[in-house]
Amino acid sequence: MIPDQYTADHNRYNNGMEYQRCGKSGVLLPRVSLGFWHNFGSVDSYEKARQITRFAFDHGITHFDLANNYGPVYGSAEKNLGRLIDDSFRPYRDELFISTKAGYDMWPGPYGNWGSRKYLIASLDQSLKRMHLDYVDLFYSHRYDPNTPLEETLQALVDIVKQGKALYIGISRWPLKALEFADAYLRERDVPLLIYQGRLNIIDRAPEEEGILKYCNDHGIGFISFSPLAQGLLTDRYLHGIPVDSRMAQHNSLSQSVLTPEMLQYLKQLNAIAMQRHESLAEMALSWILAQKGVTSVLVGASSTGQLENNLKCIQAPSFENCIIPKFQNKASEKK
Numbered sequence: 001m002i003p004d005q006y007t008a009d010h011n012r013y014n015n016g017m018e019y020q021r022c023g024k025s026g027v028l029l030p031r032v033s034l035g036f037w038h039n040f041g042s043v044d045s046y047e048k049a050r051q052i053t054r055f056a057f058d059h060g061i062t063h064f065d066l067a068n069n070y071g072p073v074y075g076s077a078e079k080n081l082g083r084l085i086d087d088s089f090r091p092y093r094d095e096l097f098i099s100t101k102a103g104y105d106m107w108p109g110p111y112g113n114w115g116s117r118k119y120l121i122a123s124l125d126q127s128l129k130r131m132h133l134d135y136v137d138l139f140y141s142h143r144y145d146p147n148t149p150l151e152e153t154l155q156a157l158v159d160i161v162k163q164g165k166a167l168y169i170g171i172s173r174w175p176l177k178a179l180e181f182a183d184a185y186l187r188e189r190d191v192p193l194l195i196y197q198g199r200l201n202i203i204d205r206a207p208e209e210e211g212i213l214k215y216c217n218d219h220g221i222g223f224i225s226f227s228p229l230a231q232g233l234l235t236d237r238y239l240h241g242i243p244v245d246s247r248m249a250q251h252n253s254l255s256q257s258v259l260t261p262e263m264l265q266y267l268k269q270l271n272a273i274a275m276q277r278h279e280s281l282a283e284m285a286l287s288w289i290l291a292q293k294g295v296t297s298v299l300v301g302a303s304s305t306g307q308l309e310n311n312l313k314c315i316q317a318p319s320f321e322n323c324i325i326p327k328f329q330n331k332a333s334e335k336k
């Protein structure tokens with residue numbers, strides 16, 4: 001048990017964390033941010049969630065990323081964040097940058113999914129109640145909706161900011177054309193797009209290949225990489241089998257079918273390069289992303305403080321000059 005009372009480390013901004021300007025905005029984000037997709041739900045240990053978040057904040061991680069349906073069960077990661085705010089972080093609210101999202105299935109019926117104004121506004125109202133917050137720093141459209149006019153989704157985001165329920169807005173997993181449209185629409189309405197959230201890691205380089213990262217960089221929009229460790233593949237977790245407490249063993253978001261002999265061989269090749277660089281595979285994987293032009297932050301998940309401690313080392317990692325990281329030919333798949 002860790003004590004209920006929490007006083008943040010006085011050295012939290014002198015512990016090695018670096019902050020990067022998010023596009024051309026006034027916001028600085030930590031190079032390493034913490035995601036609540038796994039490990040923070042009602043099925044997980046609240047004590048551990050508290051340990052991880054306190055460790056994160058004590059080490060300068062000021063950005064926590066959530067979504068309405070993170071859990072399981074849906075909504076429970078936000079509920080746990082509300083508890084964490086009450087028992088640990090309320091005095092530090094203005095030092096935290098908290099994001100949430102809506103876009104995937106959240107409640108039954110036609111109004112609990114995708115990108116309608118009806119869904120986004122109702123969902124954020126629910127999220128704020130669960131998180132015991134008056135506003136979020138950042139609200140995302142979690143995915144592109146091909147069946148809702150983009151103007152409707154974007155105007156809902158603009159209105160959310162104008163109502164003071166979010167300070168900034170972002171989009172996640174939108175194709176390049178829709179990103180371009182969103183950028184122009186939002187700029188005209190004086191609510192510029194703060195950030196794009198996309199999956200960029202050594203295995204999956206789609207945002208680079210599709211021109212999304214370049215567009216963001218050229219237009220003053222931040223970019224944050226989700227699943228930067230490919231859900232744990234880009235660590236030492238699976239080099240010698242599938243541990244029983246691992247995501248691959250316990251959750252269907254990371255299928256065992258991804259771990260083909262070719263993938264394992266590739267991961268071992270990457271691990272050998274990391275060892276030559278005197279770092280762990282996780283450190284190398286994260287620092288590779290941070291070295292890509294236009295990347296603001298990596299949004300890591302962690303099931304222990306030890307993992308987070310290791311991941312934080314990526315900030316001081318050696319450069320990639322004269323070090324080419326090979327590509328994997330088949331992309332790893334993720335269910336969600």
Ligand SMILES: NC(=O)c1ccc[n+]([C@@H]2O[C@H](COP(=O)([O-])OP(=O)(O)OC[C@H]3O[C@@H](n4cnc5c(N)ncnc54)[C@H](OP(=O)(O)O)[C@@H]3O)[C@@H](O)[C@H]2O)c1
Pocket residue numbers: 034035036037038039065066142172173197198225226227228229230231232233235236237245246247248282299300301302303306307308310311
């Ligand atoms: N916008 C979107 O659609 C979207 C989609 C997915 C994620 N996200 C965001 O991105 C965040 C991160 O995603 P993610 O959890 O998939 O990220 P990730 O960093 O790729 O994977 C995290 C998992 O990797 C393992 N791990 C982490 N550090 C490790 C280390 N140093 N050594 C060994 N294993 C390590 C842990 O798995 P074990 O459980 O096996 O220990 C951990 O839970 C999410 O929480 C969410 O905020 C957004």
